[in-house]
Amino acid sequence: MIDWGRVAELRDEIGAEDFGDVIDLFLDEVEGEIASLQSGCPKEELESKLHFLKGSALNLGFNSFSNLCQAGETAAASGDYDTIDLKSTLDSFAASKAAFIDGLGKLDAT
Numbered sequence: 001m002i003d004w005g006r007v008a009e010l011r012d013e014i015g016a017e018d019f020g021d022v023i024d025l026f027l028d029e030v031e032g033e034i035a036s037l038q039s040g041c042p043k044e045e046l047e048s049k050l051h052f053l054k055g056s057a058l059n060l061g062f063n064s065f066s067n068l069c070q071a072g073e074t075a076a077a078s079g080d081y082d083t084i085d086l087k088s089t090l091d092s093f094a095a096s097k098a099a100f101i102d103g104l105g106k107l108d109a110t
Contacts (some may be wrong), residue, residue, distance in 0.1 A: 001096055003063050005061075006058075006061035007061040007103075010022070010059070010060065010061070023060070023104075027097070029056060030057070031057035033039075033053055034090055034093060037086060038090070043076070043102055046072065046084065048094060050069045050076060052069050052087075056065050056101040057096075062096045064090070065092045065096045069089060072085070
C-alpha cells in the first residue's frame with residue numbers, strides 16, 4: 001500500500017524538518033482535490049484531477065492509491081467514464097492515509 005522505501009528516500013532528500021511540511025502540503029492538496037471529486041466535478045476534469053493525484057501519491061509512496069488514480073486517468077482519457085471506480089479510489093486514499101500516519105512513527109524510529 002505504502003512504498004516505505006520511497007518515503008524514507010524523500011525524507012532523507014529533503015530533511016526531517018521539511019518532510020513534515022511536505023506531508024502537510026500533500027494532505028491539504030490531495031484532500032482538496034478529493035473534496036472536488038466528491039462534490040461531483042465535471043467529467044472533463046476527471047483526467048487532470050486523477051493525473052494530479054497520481055503524481056502526488058507516487059511522490060509520497062502511496063502506491064495503491066496511485067495505481068487506482070492511473071487506471072481512472074486512463075479511462076477518462078479515452079472517455080470511458082463509466083468504468084472509473086471513484087469510490088474505490090477514494091477509499092484507497094483513506095486507507096493509505098491511515099497506514100501512512102500509523103507507519104510514520106515507525107519510520108521516525110529508524
